[in-house]
Amino acid sequence: MRCQGSIVRWSRRRWLGKSDALLMAALQYIHEPGYAAIMFRRTYKDLAMPGALMDRAHEWLDDTDAHWSEKDKTWTFPSGATLTFAYLQHENDKYNYQGAEFQFVAFDELTQFEESQYRYLFSRLRRLKGSNVPLRCYSASNPGGRGHAWVRQRILIEGQKKGREFIPSKLEDNPYLDTEDYEQSLAEMSQYEIQQLRHGDWDAVPDGEMFKRHWFKIVKExxxxxxxxxxxxxxATDKKKATDTTAYTAGVKMGMKDGQYFIMDMRRVQLSPLAVEQLIRQTAELDGVGVPVWMEQEPGSSGVNTIDHYRRKVLNGFAFYGDxxxxxxxxxxxxxxxAAEAGNVFVVEGTWVNDFLDEIVGFPAGQYKDQTDVSAASLSILNEMKDMKHAVKPTIGGVKRR
Incomplete structure (x- = not known):
């Protein structure tokens, strides 16, 4: 894994950046018959713009014996090896490669991709028994972008513990770049963007409109x-049928003591209705019968029916209430x-934390609001539980709160 790229010297003319390093890695085994490599950008525009991956490949390969197929966006080499360029604009585009086999997969600007797309492409890394070609997944990226949190978690935090190598590169590593002009251009950007792009700072993130990231204190328990x-x-949406704008099912466990609130666990999934029911039942069993379960009730008769179904069929035996x-x-x-601004909201360590914080600091302008909504509702429910008679009124239609 290469994230943020290594800087590699090529000929006497210039230094190459992270995208060039990916392309060089892809070409490393083109002499091997049957070798197949694929390189991704998020959109076709990103892939095809001047100076991007396909343009650089033409610069390097047009005068060689390799053959370019414009239709397939694939170079074929005399050995029969191939190098393909592709994009994953939508979540489900990853399934276009179901059944394909590659020995090299690369993502340029990894933080522009969904983690689910990245993980799925690992299933396409396969080779014949006895092959000398290694299976490799390389990536390059700057900090920032929609995938900043999961890339940071996977590469910088988990990193070497799981055999994932991170090679940083900064402006000072490239003596052939006009540093003064570049820094003048960056000066027009926000402070956190300057930290990300100039200094490669993966801890630099923007503050939100309603929530600030530093308000939430991380605790072990x-x-x-x-x-x-x-x-x-x-x-309830099946992940295989989900789109980039599909909402998630979200479920938070929150605790309260002495005016302080603890976000203890977050479940966030895109599953079929049956799978969601199974998850909610399993989660209730793990939480224990002492933890009451609440669920937002949609307007109209369908919302009433959903709450009734969960009370009688899914969560029978648990304290369950519609809201x-x-x-x-x-x-x-x-x-x-x-409460968060006052320093009274704590977040218990977990793999979900970065995703939660990214969403909540983007609220309300961000694409997703599920985790924020359930957290806000939980805090209100906990406050209302001071008056237990009001908070747990067992009506089929749910408890109406202002």
Whole structure:
């Protein structure tokens, strides 16, 4: 794995950047019959723009014996080896490669991709028994972008513990770049973008409109005697049929003690309705019967029927309540923002934390709001539990809250 690229000297003319290093790695085994490499950008425009991967490959290969297929966007070499250029603009584009086999897969600007796309392409890395060609997945990226959090977690945090190598490169590594002009251009950007692009700082992130990242304190565990709830917001969508804008089913477990709130666990999935029911039941069993389960109830008879179904069929034996929140999402999130700003919201360590923080600091302008919504609702429920008679009124239609 190569993320943020290595800088490689090529001839006497110039130094090559991270994208060039990916292309060189892809070409390393083109003398081997049957070798197949593929290189991805997020969109075709990214792939085809001047100076991008395909343009550089033409610069390097046009005067060689390799043959270019414009239709397939593939170079074929005298050995029969191939190098293909492709893009994954939509989540489900990854399935276009179902059944394909490659020995080299590369992602240029990895933070522009979804983690699910990246992980899926690992299943395409295969080779014949006895082959001398290694299976490789290389990536290059700057900090920032929609995938910043998962790339940082996978490469920088988990990194070497799981055999993933990170090779940083900075402006000072390239003596052939006009440093003064580049820094003048960067000066027009925000401070966090300067930290990301000039200094390669993966810890530099923007503050949100309603929530600031540093308000949330990370702790190893919550106190043993917190009062807890689990709150779900359904969006039952099969991940295989999901689009980039599909909502997630989200379920948070939050605890409260002495005016402080602990976000203890977050489940966030795109699954079929049956799989969601199974997950919610399993989660309730893991939480224990002492943790009441709440669920946002959609308007109308369908919402009433869903709550009734979960109460009788899915969560029979557990304390389960429907919730009918009113008012705009932003208004409902303000008590959570106020508590966080006061230093009273803690987040328990977990693999979900970065994804949660990325979403909540982007609220309300961000693409997704599921985790923020359930967290805000949980805080309100916990506050209402001070008056247990009001908070747990067992009606089929759910409890209406302002």
């Amino acid at each position: 919550a106190p043993a005697d917190v009062k807890m709830v689990r709150y779900w917001d359904l969006a 009918r929140p009113t008012g705009p999402k932003e208004e409902r999130a303000r008590p959570l923002a106020s």
